[in-house]
Structures are given as C-alpha cells and as structure tokens.
Amino acid sequence: GQQLNQSPQSMFIQEGEDVSMNCTSSSIFNTWLWYKQEPGEGPVLLIALYKAGELTSNGRLTAQFGITRKDSFLNISASIPSDVGIYFCAAPPNYGGSQGNLIFGKGTKLSVKP
Amino acid sequence: ETGVTQSPTHLIKTRGQQVTLRCSSQSGHNTVSWYQQALGQGPQFIFQYYREEENGRGNFPPRFSGLQFPNYSSELNVNALELDDSALYLCASSLAGGDTEAFFGQGTRLTVV
Numbered sequence: 001g002q003q004l005n006q007s008p009q010s011m012f013i014q015e016g017e018d019v020s021m022n023c024t025s026s027s028i029f030n031t032w033l034w035y036k037q038e039p040g041e042g043p044v045l046l047i048a049l050y051k052a053g054e055l056t057s058n059g060r061l062t063a064q065f066g067i068t069r070k071d072s073f074l075n076i077s078a079s080i081p082s083d084v085g086i087y088f089c090a091a092p093p094n095y096g097g098s099q100g101n102l103i104f105g106k107g108t109k110l111s112v113k114p
Numbered sequence: 115e116t117g118v119t120q121s122p123t124h125l126i127k128t129r130g131q132q133v134t135l136r137c138s139s140q141s142g143h144n145t146v147s148w149y150q151q152a153l154g155q156g157p158q159f160i161f162q163y164y165r166e167e168e169n170g171r172g173n174f175p176p177r178f179s180g181l182q183f184p185n186y187s188s189e190l191n192v193n194a195l196e197l198d199d200s201a202l203y204l205c206a207s208s209l210a211g212g213d214t215e216a217f218f219g220q221g222t223r224l225t226v227v
Contacts (some may be wrong), residue, residue, distance in 0.1 A: 001173075008131070015225030042204050042218030043157065088156050099216045100147040100208040112192050
C-alpha cells in the first residue's frame with residue numbers, strides 16, 4: 001500500500017533554532033498536507049500543498065511540494081516553546097481519496113528547550 | 115476549537131465487549147471520517163460516511179462499523195474488543211469534495227483491558 005516515511009522521528013532543539021523535517025514516499029501524490037498534534041488534541045492543519053514545486057508559507061512555517069510529487073518538507077524558522085508537538089505529513093491516496101480520507105506518516109516529535 | 119466534538123473523551127472497556135463512540139461534525143459539514151491512532155503512530159483511516167452511507171474504508175475488519183445520522187453526526191461501533199484496539203479514535207468532518215479541509219475532533223482515548 002501507499003506509505004509516507006517521515007524523518008527524523010524526533011528532534012530536540014534550542015529555542016530560536018530553525019527546524020527542517022521531511023516526508024518521502026515511493027508513490028506519487030497530488031496533494032501534500034502538514035499537520036501538528038499537541039497532547040490531548042486532534043491534528044490541526046498547518047499547510048496544504050496542491051501543485052508540484054509549490055512553496056507555501058504560514059507565518060514561520062514553510063513547506064514545499066517536491067517536483068517528483070514523491071516528497072515534501074516542512075521548515076520552522078526561529079522556533080519557540082509553543083512549537084512543541086508532533087508534526088505529521090499526510091496525503092489523500094491516489095485511488096480517489098480526499099482530505100477526509102488521508103494516509104499519515106508516523107510523525108516527527110519536536111521538543112524545544114527554552 | 116474546530117467545532118468537531120467527540121464523546122466520551124476517555125473510556126475503559128474489557129476485552130470482548132462492544133463500544134460506541136460519538137462525533138458531532140462542524141456546522142455545514144456533511145462528511146465524517148474516523149481514524150485510529152495507536153500510541154506513537156500516525157492516524158490510520160478506518161472509514162468515511164457521506165449521505166448516511168459508508169463512502170470508503172481502510173484496512174479494518176467488519177467488527178468496526180459506523181453510522182451517520184441525518185444531522186451528519188456519526189457513531190463508530192467496535193464489537194468483540196481486542197487489546198490491540200486500545201488507541202485514540204479521531205473523528206474528522208469535512209465538506210464532500212477533494213480539496214476541502216477536514217477538521218479533527220480531540221479524540222476518544224479507548225483502553226481495552
């Protein structure tokens with residue numbers, strides 16, 4: 001089946017540092033999504049990417065849809081303590097999926113030291 | 115807050131029992147999806163409901179079933195609970211159509227003992 005591979009699994013960084021994480025697959029996807037999940041909450045959509053090569057920003061967050069359509073990355077600049085959480089990449093499967101029917105990666109757990 | 119509410123927030127059940135989890139979708143959303151999130155994993159798609167019918171299913175056995183009501187709220191039922199069913203169960207609501215954002219509830223934490 002289609003799978004999304006996220007790396008790294010976890011990151012421990014100092015406040016103020018930049019963060020980069022990525023998501024790869026052997027399959028092609030037409031949409032890439034990045035979510036953040038905090039303890040006791042459901043995932044919240046951060047950025048949606050719909051076109052190969054697209055670079056989209058949301059505040060300190062920037063994400064890119066890879067040209068091959070098999071990967072995406074998420075960057076966080078100047079991290080702050082409230083960036084702590086688990087970041088997931090997700091994509092609708094190619095057999096007619098939608099944003100209600102998603103494949104998720106296993107997540108990157110981010111810890112920020114003040 | 116997303117406007118998607120799930121109940122209960124926590125639940126403990128015994129192996130072999132049955133459980134029903136509930137989800138109220140965001141106002142105006144007509145599609146509800148259910149996910150299972152095991153500890154340390156990403157959410158896994160169980161199934162989706164649209165117009166009160168199942169509209170797509172992931173790799174879950176038939177003992178996982180659901181309902182959607184005319185007001186678009188939904189239930190997830192799991193029969194013959196197994197220890198591995200212990201997980202966070204997430205509900206997401208959206209409008210039908212490929213690129214409309216799905217909003218997640220806070221989840222129900224199910225523990226099977």
